[in-house]
Amino acid sequence: MRARNMQALTEAVKRRHPGVVVYGIGDAAHKLRASDHNEDDLSGSRAAQSDGDSDPEHRAIDVMLGPAFSKADADRLVDDLVSDPASRARLFNIIWNGGIWSRSWGWTRRTFGGDPHRDHPHIAGLAADDENGAGWPAVDGGGGTDMFCRHGDTGEHVRRLQYQLGNVNAEIKKLVGAVDGRYGDATARGLATLVKLHNGRTVDGRNYGATESIYLDFQLAKKWGGGGQPGPQGPQGDPGPSGVTMPQVLDELTRRLAS
Structure with a gap:
């Protein structure tokens, strides 16, 4: 059977990339x-x-x-795992595209002399962590409902992003398509178009973070936050109390000094 640690990683990868094929137990060659x-x-x-x-x-x-x-997804997955201390603590090594990262030498990439693994990343868990069935936030946030998300994520936070992108303009709404809670290429194209609209930058749209959130809020506020004609003036309020004049202030100070 698959160790619980790696079963949890398998499920996280499948949530991030629906339809991906993940192999586990070795064949005759292994x-x-x-x-x-x-x-x-x-x-x-x-x-x-x-x-x-x-x-x-x-x-x-x-x-x-x-x-x-x-291949880009594989590069991103490996980078996310290697750059996250919590993930590294649960892994033994990773082999991908001619390189190997290992806990034995601090997770720096070295050239791998065996099978280069160009058609799949090989990810090995740490035996001491076999029984740890916790989620892998570096991969998919544990399937939660965080405010931010990225390509491959699923859930209500993705649906919210898709819905808001569709409210910016008709072009982006058409690019995003169905509000289905799956951050795929269509959502990425929609976000990339939003960024281009906001500041002219060209991005791949595969990561919705704090900066992109600000861009989205700005564009929605620009569309919906004003531009109408001013309404009629409201009624004038009651006058306030009379203020104290400077002679009155001086008289009061003179009185206090004399007393």
Whole structure:
């Protein structure tokens, strides 16, 4: 079976990239060598790591390139995992596109001498973390409802972004299409068009963060926040009390000094 740690990562990757293919347990070729794709605690199995229990577990996954997972997606996934301290603490190594990142030397990229893994990132969990079924916020925010989101995310926060983008203008609404809660290429094109409208910058639209949120709020305020004719003047209020004159102030000060 797949270690709980890596099962949670598998689910996070699938939420971020619906339709992606994720392999786990090793094939016949893997069984000939030590690999985290091989299950531990089985007689004759050559597992690269093992934990303290007696449950057969594999702790490596291969996230395959395909229609739902591009090379750019793979680069982003690896970067998100390697750059996040909480994720690194749960991983053993990552092999992708001719490079390897490992906890053994501090997660810097080195050239990998074996299979370059150009059609999938190989991600191996740490055996000591096998039973940790917690989410992976660096990958998908745990499937939550954070204010910000990025390509591959799903949920109500994505629906909110899609709806607001569609309110900016008809062109962006057409680009975004259905408000379905899935941050795919259509939503990315809509966000990229918003940024272009706001300041002329060309971006890929795959990340909706604090800066993009400000741009969106500004454009919505510009569209809906005014421009009408002023209304009629309201009635005049009652006059306020009379103020104290300077001679009265001087008289009062003179009186106090004399007393």
